[in-house]
Amino acid sequence: ERVFSPMAKSAILERIAKGEQSILLLNRRGFSTSLICPDCGYVPKCxxxxxxxxxxxxxxxxxxxxCDYKTPAPDVCPNCGSENFKYRGKGTQKIEIQLYDFVEPERVLRIDSDAIERKGSLNRILEKFASKRGSVLVGTQMVAKGHDYPNVTLVVVIDADVGMAMPDFRAGEKTFQLLSQVAGRAGRGERHGRVIIQTRHPDKPAVQFAVKNAYKEFFAHSIARRRELDYPPFSRLIRIVAKSQNSQLAENTLRKILRELLKEKLSGIFPLSPTEPPIAKLKGEYRWHLLIKAKDIRNILPFLRRVARAKFKNVKVRIDIDPYDMM
Ligand SMILES: [Zn+2]
Ligand SMILES: [Zn+2]
Known part of the structure; x- marks a missing residue:
């Protein structure tokens, strides 16, 4: 699998020759179980x-x-028939190996999880890059935010499809936001900047509208889709998370809450099935969540208040209304 298109490769080399800088953006916020067909970019959806x-x-x-929907994983891609469907290489490593094929390693600065965890390390790298040491900066989202690098005239989004495959109904919106943000990174100085977005879906709205810098059009598209699926703001989304050292206990607690909720026969309240969230275990605790769509949230508030006040043995229960984080 090729990481850099010939266009991206020659653009990076061109910048190095001119003494300008490039940012290579990895959009993979550490979510490894999304499945993307490496050949056609197909992503299976619920x-x-x-x-x-x-x-x-x-x-x-x-x-x-x-919603806890389950289905056997197909052996070949349902869209293009590729047999590589379920096999994915090591992302970051592969990127580096292919980058060092045409850029000397000493020209490359890298923001990895190590750099983020070690105190001060991230800032040191960014300062180094800002003072023009290093021709290429490789990193995730955080390089897209805020910093001003007048000498950066090229941003390459290595794989925009990864973001669009996140298990979140706002995956497209978050991708649009990221792409719009990086578009503002290149060419802050006097020189003209260029953004290259590598994707197998150049026709996707998140890509199309970001490229055209068409916020209003993207909004119109997204809001229509949300209306169709009854997502916020056309309903409210309630997420009840149960955390426990014991996974079964967390699950049972949510099932009990669901049973109580169904007994109330509230109008316009549509619970899904309790299920494990994408991150099923965090800091030693197992997590389960229950999602509820509410046409009129007032109908369920008294119930939610009772849940919030209830004591559950060895289980922590948290309620989020219209959560941004669904992981
Ligand atoms: Zn495919
Ligand atoms: Zn579902």
Whole structure:
């Protein structure tokens, strides 16, 4: 699998020759179980939620982390028939190996998870880059935010499809936001800047509208889709998360809450099934979540207040209304 298109490669080399700088953006916020066909870019989605399914090696199945939909993972890509469907290489490593094929390693600055965790390390790298040491900066989202590098005249988004495959109904919107942000990174100085977006879906609205800098049009597109699927703001989304050392206990707590909710027969309140969120274990605790769509949130507020006040043994329960983070 080729990481850099010939266009991106020659653009990077051109910048180095002119003494200008490039940013290579990885858009992979550490989510590894999204499945993307390496050949055609197809991403399997839940038929109920329009959210990407994630791949689980155990059971060889695809799962929706919103409504608990499950289906056996196909062996070949349903879209193009590729047999590479389920096999993915090591992202970051592959990028480096291919980059060092045409750029000397000492020209490359890299922001990895190490650099982020070590105190002060991230800033040191960014300062180094700002003072023009290093021709190429490789990193995630955070290089897209805020910093001003007048000598940067090229931004390459290495794989825009990764973001669009996130298990979140706002995956397209988050991708649009990222692409719009990076578009502002190149050419802050007097020189003209260029952005190269590598994608297998140049026709996707998130890409098309970002390229045209068409915020209003993208908004119109997104809001229509949300209306169709009854997502916020046309309903409110409630997420109840249960955390426990014991996964079964977290699950049972949500099932009990769901049973109580159904007994109330509230109008315009549509709960999905409890399921594990994309990140099923965090800091030693197992997590389950229950999503509820509410046409009129007032109908469910008294119930939510009771849940918030209830004591659950060895389980922590948290309620989020219209959560931004669905992981
Ligand atoms: Zn395919
Ligand atoms: Zn679903």
């Amino acid at each position: 038929p109920n939620c329009d959210v990407s399914l994630t791949y689980h090696r155990v059971g060889d199945e695809l799962r929706c982390h919103w």
